[in-house]
Amino acid sequence: MAPKIKKAIQDFLENLTERDFKKFCQALVDRSEKPRIATSRVEGKDFLDVTNVIVITFGEAEALDVVIELLAECKINAADLESKTRKRPKVFLDNGDPALPRTSSGELETEPSQEARKIVADQKQAKASGNGGNVKKPEEVEADAKAHVRAEGGDPSSEWLVLSRFIIQFGKYKGQTFKWLLENHVGYAVYVAATHQDERKWNREDQSPLMVHKDFLTQYSIAYAEVLKEVKLYPAGGQPSTASSSRPAQGKQKTSWKKKSFTPYNRY
Incomplete structure (x- = not known):
C-alpha cells in the first residue's frame, strides 16, 4: 500500500467526532472475520495507534477495504476517504x-x-x-x-x-x-x-x-x-x-x- 493510504486513514480517523471514533473502534473489535482485533489493542488508543493496529493486522493491501467496510457499517460517510485513495476505474x-x-x-x-x-x-x-x-x-x-x-x-x-x-x-x-x-x-x-x-x-x-x-x-x-x-x-x-x-x-x-x-x- 502506498504511504498516502495510511496517511489518508490517519487523517480521516483524526477528523471523526469522539462518538463516531468510538463507534468505529467498537465495530473494529466486533468484526467477525479473521484476523480479529482484541479490545485491549484499541481501547484508550488514539487515531494514530488504531491506524497502526489496522495496517499491522490486515496488511497494507487490505487495510483500506477494512476501514471503508467498517465505516459503512457504522453509517459514517467515507466518500472523502475513498475519493482520496481509490483510483478511478479505467474506461x-x-x-x-x-x-x-x-x-x-x-x-x-x-x-x-x-x-x-x-x-x-x-x-x-x-x-x-x-x-x-x-x-x-x-x-x-x-x-x-x-x-x-x-x-x-x-x-x-x-x-x-x-x-x-x-x-x-x-x-x-x-x-x-x-x-x-x-x-x-x-x-x-x-x-x-x-x-x-x-x-x-x-x-x-x-x-x-x-x-x-x-x-x-x-x-x-x-x-x-x-x-x-x-x-x-x-x-x-x-x-x-x-x-x-x-x-x-x-x-x-x-x-x-x-x-x-x-x-x-x-x-x-
Missing part, C-alpha cells in the same frame, strides 16, 4: 473491432505477424506432443467469451464484443480469440471464411460444433469490408490475394446473409 473502450494490420503503404496486411508465427511453432510442438482436445459446444464457447469480457472489465451484454472474444477451436491458431486472428493473420481468416462458405453451399444442415464455430468466425471476419473483399477474391484452391484494393476501406460491411445485429447461434 473500457474496446467494442470488439480489431485493429486490422497494415502494410507500409497502408493496405491490408494478410501475412502473419511475428506473434502469429510463434503461435504456429508452439502449436506444432503441442501437436507433436499429442496435445489436441475436442471442439467445445457453441454455448460453452460463448460462456467462456463472456467470462473473458467480464474479466477485462467489459460489458458481457455487448454481443459483438463477446463474439470478438470467442476462442478459436481448431487449426494452427487454436486457443486465440477471433479478434486476435484479425489483428495477427488476416490471410488465415480469409482462407477459413472462403473455404467455409464454399463448404456451407453443399452442407447447409450440419450443426456440429466445428461447423457452427466456423459460422461464427466467418460472420465476424467478413463483417469488415476489407476482409470481405479478400474473401470474395479468394481463388478456389489458391492463396488469399494481397492486391485486392488500392486504398483500404473502413468499418464493417453489412452482408446480405447477416442480420443487422449479432445474435448467438444465427445461421446463414
Whole structure:
C-alpha cells in the first residue's frame, strides 16, 4: 500500500467526532472475520495507534477495504476517504473491432505477424506432443467469451464484443480469440471464411460444433469490408490475394446473409 493510504486513514480517523471514533473502534473489535482485533489493542488508543493496529493486522493491501467496510457499517460517510485513495476505474473502450494490420503503404496486411508465427511453432510442438482436445459446444464457447469480457472489465451484454472474444477451436491458431486472428493473420481468416462458405453451399444442415464455430468466425471476419473483399477474391484452391484494393476501406460491411445485429447461434 502506498504511504498516502495510511496517511489518508490517519487523517480521516483524526477528523471523526469522539462518538463516531468510538463507534468505529467498537465495530473494529466486533468484526467477525479473521484476523480479529482484541479490545485491549484499541481501547484508550488514539487515531494514530488504531491506524497502526489496522495496517499491522490486515496488511497494507487490505487495510483500506477494512476501514471503508467498517465505516459503512457504522453509517459514517467515507466518500472523502475513498475519493482520496481509490483510483478511478479505467474506461473500457474496446467494442470488439480489431485493429486490422497494415502494410507500409497502408493496405491490408494478410501475412502473419511475428506473434502469429510463434503461435504456429508452439502449436506444432503441442501437436507433436499429442496435445489436441475436442471442439467445445457453441454455448460453452460463448460462456467462456463472456467470462473473458467480464474479466477485462467489459460489458458481457455487448454481443459483438463477446463474439470478438470467442476462442478459436481448431487449426494452427487454436486457443486465440477471433479478434486476435484479425489483428495477427488476416490471410488465415480469409482462407477459413472462403473455404467455409464454399463448404456451407453443399452442407447447409450440419450443426456440429466445428461447423457452427466456423459460422461464427466467418460472420465476424467478413463483417469488415476489407476482409470481405479478400474473401470474395479468394481463388478456389489458391492463396488469399494481397492486391485486392488500392486504398483500404473502413468499418464493417453489412452482408446480405447477416442480420443487422449479432445474435448467438444465427445461421446463414
